[in-house]
Amino acid sequence: MHEEMSDEALMLAYRDGDAAAFEALYRRWRSRLYRHLLRQCGNGAQADELFQDIWLKVVNARKGYEAAAKFSTWLFRIAHNRLIDHYRAQGRAHLASYDDDPDDDAAAAALPAAASQQPEALLERKALALELVRHIEALPAAQRETFLLSEEGELTLEEIAAATGTNRETAKSRLRYAVSKLRSALKDLK
Amino acid sequence: MSDDIRDEQLSRLYREAPAAEPRAALDAAILAAARAAVSAVPPRRRAWWQSWTLPMSIAASVVVTVTLTLMVQQEEERALTGAPAAQRAPATVAPEKTDAADLAARPAPPPATPLKQAPSPTPAPHEAARPPAAPAPVAVPKLAEEPPAAPAAAAPGVAEKRQQAAPAADVVEMRARPAPLRKDAVGAAPARTPEQWLEEVRRLKQEGKEKEAAEALAEFRKAYPDYALPEDLR
Incomplete structure (x- = not known):
């Protein structure tokens, strides 16, 4: 049942309390998000930390999710913001690389x-x-x-x-x- | 995906790169957190009574506070009114009883003597002043230690009649009488009202027993220091 649902429908179902919908959504995006992060920071441990933080943000922000936003865009926006924080924590070199x-x-x-x-x-x-x-x-x-x-x-x-x-x-x-x-x-x- | 800029050859090669996957422990932790977040919904079911706990506890506190306050107030009132009432009881009740008795004991009504007890021509009061020998139906104050049984039976009726006939001024005078010492006086001379006592003094005077009269009067004044003496005895 969950396999046929769109990302957005799954996220809305999870927002309304369906934990299985989150699992289906997670299975769809876990590898791609993880690779996205791993390629960005080039460090497995840091990628793990970012990955977990991002999914927890998804969980905690579920109430604010609106179907108008495409799930993947929303997910990667959260990832982007977390990465910017990560770059800030890493030092100016990374930020300069991004900003310049x-x-x-x-x-x-x-x-x-x-x-x-x-x-x-x-x-x-x-x-x-x-x-x-x-x-x-x-x-x-x-x-x-x-x-x-x-x-x-x-x-x-x-x-x-x-x-x-x-x-x-x-x-x-x-x-x-x-x-x-x-x-x-x-x-x-x- | 990104329009014409995207290089399909590049994309294909990228997909052939070794797949990097998150660790199983990471998956488990995230899924557990996600489940916990939505399974934390049950608190809503408990919310019906949980939401009442605060208002109920406040209401209970208010009820307890109000109840305690009322109880304390009642206790205070009881302490203020109850104890003195108990102390005053003899003073407030006794005069009324003795007043009634006085009226009953009074001889035939000499109506216009507000402050002065007119000497009665009849010997009955004199007799009544001495209970052992009292033949007349005279009311005896309840404070008397040994009330004569037979005459007392007739007392209420007589008292009632006298009371009805008594002028208002007499009542005022009687109400103004000092009460506290009366108990002692009665204790000293049981079954003798001040009026009877004063009659006794007059009788002694009339009989020429000035010394006894003076002594009796002194004793009377000792017993009733605040009593307004009739003019003939001053």
């Missing part, structure tokens, strides 16, 4: 050098994917978040803008730079 949103070639140059030292391994598809993840993690915070919201959250530009508290054009610009850098890195790898 470097999108010039200098930032691209900061990407890890193509691992041409290990050509055999990189030819493997899995290894290539891992290398992609490394490059994603090395992106400036805002671009990385935008790319992950698109991939893991499957959000549209409007939804990314809503989740990150910005406008569609900014979201589009960030995503374009992120994709461009990753393509460039993959070309080097290939």
Whole structure:
């Protein structure tokens, strides 16, 4: 029964006291949210902490949830706010990375050098994917978040803008730079 | 998802990256917290009586406070009125009784003597002043230790008649009489009212027994220091 329900219907059911609806919703989004966080902070322990905090916020904020908001957008907005707090706690470097949103070639140059030292391994598809993840993690915070919201959250530009508290054009610009850098890195790898 | 910017080749490669999953313990903790949050609803069921606990306790406190206050007030009133009443009882009740007795004991009505007890021509009062020898139907005050049985039976009727005939001034005089010492006086000379006593003094005077009369009067004044003496005895 819960499998056929939309995310929004499940969240409303949970808001009204259906614990099983939350479990179904959690199963749908747990992996994607966890990866989104893990790629953002690059640290399993920190990802665990953020992950738990975000879901507890979902639980505690259930009364304020309105069906008008898409659940995934709402979930990733909570994640975004928690990440900003996390960056603040980590220090200015991370925040600067997010706020300055470097999108010039200098930032691209900061990407890890193509691992041409290990050509055999990189030819493997899995290894290539891992290398992609490394490059994603090395992106400036805002671009990385935008790319992950698109991939893991499957959000549209409007939804990314809503989740990150910005406008569609900014979201589009960030995503374009992120994709461009990753393509460039993959070309080097290939 | 993100319009034309998205690179499908890039997305496909990203999905081939090793899947990172949250730990099972993390799943269990989050799901338990989520269940606990909604299973905490039962307090609503208890709310019907829980919501009444505060008003009920306040109401109970008010009832107890009011009850205690009323009880204390009643006790105070009882302490203020009850005890003195008990002390005053002889003083307030006795005069009335003795007044009635006085009226009954009084001889034939000499109506116009507010402050002065007119000497009666009949010997009856004189006789009545000496209970052992009292032949007349005279009322004896209840304070008397040995009330004569037979005459007392007729007393109420006589007293009633006399009382009806008594002028208002007499009543005023009698009410104004000092009460407290009367008990002693009665104790000293049982069955003798002040009027009878004064009659005795007059009789002694008339008989020329001035010394005895003076002594009797002195004794009377000792017993009734506040009594307004008739002019003929001053």
